[in-house]
Amino acid sequence: MLSVKKVLNNNVIIAEHPDYEEVVLIGKGLGFGKQTGQEVAGEKAEKFFVLKDASEQKQFMNLLEYVDEDFIGIMNEFIEKLESRFGTNMNEHIHIGLTDHLYFAIKRIRQGQGIKNPFLQETELAYPKEYAAATELTEWLNEKLNVRIPEGEIGFITLHIHSALTNRNLAEINKHTQLVSELVTIIEDYLQIKIDRQDLNYLRLVRHLHSAIERIQTESYVENQDNLKKVLQAEYPVCYNLSWKLMKIMQQRLQMSIPDAEAVYLTLHLQRLDTPKTNT
Structure with a gap:
């Protein structure tokens, strides 16, 4: 059982936890209406969001100095809807990170400032479930706040959701999204093609690159494919060489070694994008 230690506002209290x-x-x-020493229980007990980490508590206290409590209440509902949708408790930092981000984003929107997101499509392709949730709940936010949150902002919300679901650092996720976008540009320049962003093969490529980065980071390496490697080297030398170029870039950025098998699978994706004449 929890008891009230201090009421900060209508939506936030400090409590004593056993x-x-x-x-x-x-x-x-x-x-x-809560008073110091009063027990916190009843029908609202399941809707608590508990910040246990001391550093998270401090950041949230700082947040309360400039974010009004009505917005805090709306964000609580937003996060509750997210947890209900995904059926899991999210990393508690989302209460600080997403609330702070959206508070200033909506402020800029109301001031008529545009929001640019050059990695929107890569984000949607990499995290489709999170993007769908962000899109749907943004409509709910629009009605609550009487604003029109642009599509580019949905991409940023998606990254916050993914970060909270996977317990991954947001800066790291952003870095990986930018890396994938850079790799796609290198592919286009190297093969002298313009990739159709609506093409299914582009979808597969982006998701493969994100998966490859995650495998490298977690050292969840795929099995060696020596026989297939020899075939691809002979049949698709341009794509195979490009795959190694891309792997070297990933290796430098991630500061981790990459197994040869990744070049095999990446070559298969590149070959689908390439025109027949390139590998002849």
Whole structure:
């Protein structure tokens, strides 16, 4: 059982927890009418968002200094909908990261400033479930806040959702998304082609590149494909050489070694994009 230690506003209280000592509880209307020492339970108990980490608590306290409590309440609902949709508890940092991001994004939108997202399509292709959730819930936010959040912003929301679901650092996810976009540009320049962003092979390529980066980071390497490697070297030398060029770039950026098998699978994806004349 938790008891109120301090009410910060109608949506946020500090409570005493039997295991974590002091925690921040976030929930719409959670602090309304609450008094110090009062137990926190009842029908709202399942809607608590608990910030247990001390550094997260401090960041959230700083957030309360400039974000009004109505917006905090709406973001609580937003995150609750996300957790319900994905059937899991998300990393608690989303309460700080996404709230802070959207607060300033909506402020810029209301001031008439545009939002540019050069990696929107790569984000949608890499994280389709998160993107679908961001798109649907953005419509809910638009009605709540009486704004029109542009599509580019949906891409940024998607990255926050993916970060909270996978417990991966947002800066790292952003870096990987930019790396994939850069690799696609190198592919186009090397093969002297313009890739159709609506083509199914482009979708497969982007998802493969993201998967390859994750495998490299987690050292979840695929099995060697020596026989297939020899065939591809002979049949598709341009694509095979390009795959190695791309792997060298990934290796430099990620500061990790990459197994030969990755070149095999990447060559297969590149070959689908390439025109027949290139490898003759």
